[in-house]
Amino acid sequence: MSAASPTAAPAPRFRNRIGCDARSGYYAAPHRYRLHLAPSCPYCLQIAITHSLLGLDDTLPVTLLPALPDGPDGGHLALRPLYEAGAHQHPGPATAPVLSDDWTGTIVSTHTPDILRDLARRFGGDGPDLHPRGAEQAIETVARLCERGITSAAQRAGRSDGDPADRTSGLATLLRTLDVLDWRLASRAYLLGAELTLADVQLWVALVQLDMVHRHHLDAAAVQRVTEHSRVWAYARRLAAHPAFGPHLDLDGITRRHHAHCRGEEAAGAAVRIVDWESYARRDAPEPAAHRPA
Secondary structure: OOOOOOOOOOOOOOOOOEEEEEHHHHHHHOOOOOOOOOOOOOOHHHHHHHHHHHOOOOOEEEEEOOOOOOOOOOOOOOHHHHHHHHOOOOOOOOOOEEEOOOOOOOEEOOHHHHHHHHHHHHOOOOOOOOOOOOOHHHHHHHHHHEEEEEEEEHHOOOOHHHHHHHHHHHHHHHHHHHHHHHHHHHOEEEOOEEOOOOOOOOOOOHHHHHOOOHHHOOOOHHHHHOOOHHHHHHHHHHHHHHOOOOHHHHHHHHHHHHHOOOOOOHHHHHHOOOOOOHOOOOOOOOOHHOOOOO
16 A cells, blocks of 8 residues: 555545525534544545634534544444444445534535535635635646645655656656745745635645655655745745644644555655644644544
8 A cells, every 4th residue: 555545535425515595405504513523634634724714613513533543444433323324334434524414413525625615605704715706716726736746746756666757757746746836836925816715725734744644755855855845835834833724733643644554665755854843733632532522
């Protein structure tokens, strides 16, 4: 199994959406829904940050899950009743993230992009406009760039058992992507302009994974070339200092998740740390749901 396998999103089985009003079935209502998140997972981390940026603590509660799934099938035991309620004898693991409906005890969605959009569009309230009208295509483009140009490219570049030409190609793609981002951030505070959007949430989480996970399978020379994109990493540090970003980092959980799934060989780049994430992460992280009442 490759170094980056923990970041691979399972195919969503539940993809309902939050509508505008009661006619849509699932509609935005305070205290109706609940998020089930393990912030060690990059998809859950995106949702946790978005939830904080929108100030939804009093509207949409969050149940934290253990950093590592505790079910024998690789799922979360706490989520099994929800999955069974939505699909009797649900095949496969009960994975996070989950947006559930407390009124019916069922799952609304497990699809991260839909959950992010619905949080921003249906529950945003007085928070920032993280998914502005007209920016839909740009946000989707950034999501693809993060997945293909950072995550997948870094996986290929760090695959010790892969074809050398593919590793070289993966590193080249990663560096080109960082070049584009470095150039873009030269003239603006955030990816799409002067304000934070979901594009920034997606990129920041991809950069966390690049440093915390994928770097460990790159050689030192490759990591040094990655660090040369000074604007990208200054941007990462600036967002890490934001109260909606850094405090959600579960560094121990990310590390344990990586070690639990990774079968790749560690390379010299593991010793070349890019960002001091510890200085931004919350140290008094709450207990996961498996150890306390929801």
